[in-house]
Amino acid sequence: LAKTTQPISMDSYEGQEVNITCSHNNIATNDYITWYQQFPSQGPRFIIQGYKTKVTNEVASLFIPADRKSSTLSLPRVSLSDTAVYYCLVGNTDKLIFGTGTRLQVFP
Amino acid sequence: SQTIHQWPATLVQPVGSPLSLECTVEGTSNPNLYWYRQAAGRGLQLLFYSVGIGQISSEVPQNLSASRPQDRQFILSSKKLLLSDSGFYLCAWSVRRRGRYYGYTFGSGTRLTVV
Numbered sequence: 001l002a003k004t005t006q007p008i009s010m011d012s013y014e015g016q017e018v019n020i021t022c023s024h025n026n027i028a029t030n031d032y033i034t035w036y037q038q039f040p041s042q043g044p045r046f047i048i049q050g051y052k053t054k055v056t057n058e059v060a061s062l063f064i065p066a067d068r069k070s071s072t073l074s075l076p077r078v079s080l081s082d083t084a085v086y087y088c089l090v091g092n093t094d095k096l097i098f099g100t101g102t103r104l105q106v107f108p
Numbered sequence: 109s110q111t112i113h114q115w116p117a118t119l120v121q122p123v124g125s126p127l128s129l130e131c132t133v134e135g136t137s138n139p140n141l142y143w144y145r146q147a148a149g150r151g152l153q154l155l156f157y158s159v160g161i162g163q164i165s166s167e168v169p170q171n172l173s174a175s176r177p178q179d180r181q182f183i184l185s186s187k188k189l190l191l192s193d194s195g196f197y198l199c200a201w202s203v204r205r206r207g208r209y210y211g212y213t214f215g216s217g218t219r220l221t222v223v
Binding site for chain 1: 165
């Protein structure tokens with residue numbers, strides 16, 4: 001399982017774009033990159049998954065460079081309700097190991 | 109559509125008492141099932157996962173155990189709870205199709221307080 005490194009916390013203001021970068025230098029060829037969002041007292045919720053280049057859905061975009069050793073989750077125009085912990089996971093196996101995640105605080 | 113049910117939502121148990129948390133999945137067959145625990149203000153710790161009936165992999169040695177008596181049922185148990193067992197317990201499932209894992213959907217969790 002690839003080890004991931006992401007910032008412990010980030011602050012932003014409503015309406016701004018937030019980019020959270022995750023490093024995964026030892027990513028394997030068949031590994032996918034998946035991001036989850038977790039609110040207090042709730043289970044993590046799937047946000048987006050990608051393998052290479054760029055993936056976009058109604059919630060976020062995921063940018064993956066050619067070497068795949070990092071990825072960036074982009075949240076456009078965040079609101080107060082985007083305050084949560086965001087986890088970057090890399091793998092394609094029976095189990096997923098969560099890191100400490102990035103605590104995003106959005107201010108008015 | 110797939111859904112995952114986990115109960116109870118909250119539980120307060122005395123030290124030394126037994127524990128049984130149940131998780132069931134609907135709308136999918138032969139899922140991988142997982143139990144995670146999250147201590148207050150901490151990350152998620154994988155406790156057990158199962159790829160099939162009766163197949164349990166333990167990630168962290170402790171006084172908890174897991175069982176999978178049916179394809180879509182996963183149970184977390186303890187014979188005697190410790191104070192350190194307090195936390196937020198989450199069940200999750202995933203499926204593998206054509207070499208790729210999908211799903212990884214979490215239940216709503218059980219907040220366990222051992223007193």
